[in-house]
Amino acid sequence: MVLYKLDEYYPNYQNEIFDGYNIKNFDVYAQDNKVGSVTNMMIDDEGYFRYFIVDTGFWVFGKKILLPVGMARINYEDKRVYVPVLTKQQVEDLPEFTEDLATDKDYEERVRGVYRPYMTTPTTGFIYGADIYNYRQEPYFYALNDLNLRMYEERLRARRNNSRVNIL
Template sequence: MYRSTNELKGYKVLATDGDCGTVQDLLFDDDTNIMRYLVVDTGSWLTDRQVLVSPVAIDQPDLDSFELPTVLSKANIEAAPSVETDQPVSRQYESALTSFYNWPVYWGSSPTPILNRPAATVELKERVAAGNGDPHLRSANEVTGYEIQCMEDTLGHVEDIIVDTESWSLRYLVIDTRNWLPGKKVIIAFDWVTHFTWDDRKAHVDLTRSQVENAPEYDPRLPVNRAYETQLYDFYGRPTYW
């Protein structure tokens, strides 16, 4: 079952003994393209606490009630690690950045850009590498809005991520081909992303600008089914994953 991460954010998370919060973000491994955690805001019963819940503990989403049932009790959720235990790479860099420049910590809605100083960038990377954070852990909230870096030029931005909730594999990026005003939407396979760069907020793909611009248009109101996937892979001339 394919679901949009933008849609999943806001779903109610159900413990076996009651509601336990809502999905605020999803953290994925950009090396394996697997969803690692759901970030759950536990709301009033655990004040100001966001915990990490593995998709392994999640049953299939209920599309009618916008709920994610789990096999966990509220006690299990309460004992789950905090989001600060395993931070996405953007937060790791922000932490190193504030320390490097002796700035006050403020977690804004978007990352603070690294200043254009090679020596500073090297030291920041060393600080992150020396920590316990996972350098491949990415936030869906962070990546949404990243610019698409094609082989020769930039194009549009990431609008959404489509995930397979059977395996929790990341299947597709939804791209708006214009940077500011709404434009044509297309999707590309997540496997075609070569890497992400946090400092300039880009998703790098091994596709030409023309390929992305002329790809079959994506309508989010319609399901991504095998017929659409076949058309997509045929257009790009890429081998299918199935």
């Protein structure tokens, strides 16, 4: 499945989808320590949120990484994304995300492979091949626990679908 950056997928996301919040400016915290900032989000071609793009700044050599949306809890008032299971070792092990990178199935599988051992939910019985992967296989990565983020995703999908209908 193709992934798009939020601002490319829906340029007016801040005002029309996120109630004026600029998710790109939210700080990311792991175990009560600031570990970076959200620089964008990745959306699949059906309009589902899949990843936060996080710039780790000086925490890990200025590296950008992908963080599955289901791993995060968001505090909109404080403009923070909390990821209690994120570790420095995970970030060091993750493949670096760059703006010109094509995020294909193999790249996503490498990202999930780093996070998978740290998840508390049993993952036995699944086959993790990039060619046969389905996002519903691992809800702890992609299921939106945050009600506001789920609402924003629904708005994004509805507006995106309406704009496609109007074009036809």
